[in-house]
Every structure is written in C-alpha cells, then in structure tokens.
Amino acid sequence: MTMHAPAFVLRCQINGKEEKLTVAPARRLIDILREDLQLTGTKISCEMGRCGSCMVHINGKPYNACLTMAYQCSGKRIVTIEGVGAEEKDPIQCAFLEEGGFQCGYCTPGMIMSVMGLLEEYPNPSREQIEEGLSGNLCRCTGYGGIYRSVERAIQKRSLLDKENA
Secondary structure (H helix, E strand, O other), X not given: OOOOOXXXXXXXXXXXXXXXXXXXXXXXXHHHHHHHOOOOOOOOOOOOOOXXXXXXXXXXXXXXXXXXXXXXXXXXXXXXXXXXXXXXOOHHHHHHHHHOOOOOOOOHHHHHHHHHHHHHHOOOOOHHHHHHHOOOOOOOOOOOHHHHHHHHHHHHHHHHHHHHHO
C-alpha cells in the first residue's frame, strides 16, 4: 500500500493574481512556483536556505522559497522577481543594470528581493546594514563590489523618487 500526502488546497496571491492550487501541504514553495506556475526567475541552488537564490517576499518580508512549505503560504501575498517591476523596472533593478551588480545573473533575482526587503526596513541603510541585509545571499562571480554599488545607487534613486512624489 502506497501512502500519499493528503491533498491541500492552497489559496494565495502570487504577483497580484489569486491562485488556487491543489498540492501536498509540505510541498516546497520553490517547486510550486517553478513547476506548477512556470515562474522560473526564482532560482534553486543550495536547497537549504543558505544562498538566497530562491528569495521571494511573503506579506512583504523576504523568505527562502526552498524552506517554505505550501501550508505556510495559505492566504498570503507572495511576490517573486517576476512581480517586481512588472509595469516598469523597479529602481533596484535599474541600479543593478547601471552598476554591474551581476555577472552570470543567477543570484540576481534573490539579491534584488533581499535588497527590496532591506530598503523597506532601512530606507537609508549603513554599509554594515547593507552587508548584514545581504548576508543570506551568495554571489560566486562579482566579489560584491558591483552589488554594493547597486544598493547605494538604488538608495539614491528611491530618495529622488520620494522627493519627486512629495
């Protein structure tokens, strides 16, 4: 006799769209995003929450999608990299392009999601806060110089936008 995980109806909002999916309650969010919804911008790398490649926002806070189970997402608002700058590029995305904050690009979606969370918590972070905010993200290509410049440029861009909208 084969035992199967019980079916669970996951109702949540992903990138502004209401979703209803029947999945195993302990299925990883990363697998649901990539396999069921074809949202492949969220990457898989270490699969144990150490690299940040799978970073998404759940109710406005950064989470590793590889460590988040379906049942934990019920009724939540989830934003993936595909939901960032869907209408127009977010200032953080522009800053990464302008400052060379990526090389191979594999870690970039997770970095951008982490920077969004960092700037939400600290609109004008110190270098120490930036380093701490990105400590859960690994980049094997850039040496982080371009990434730190990108964060600093994003802070400037957001500050200018805030002044224009005031």
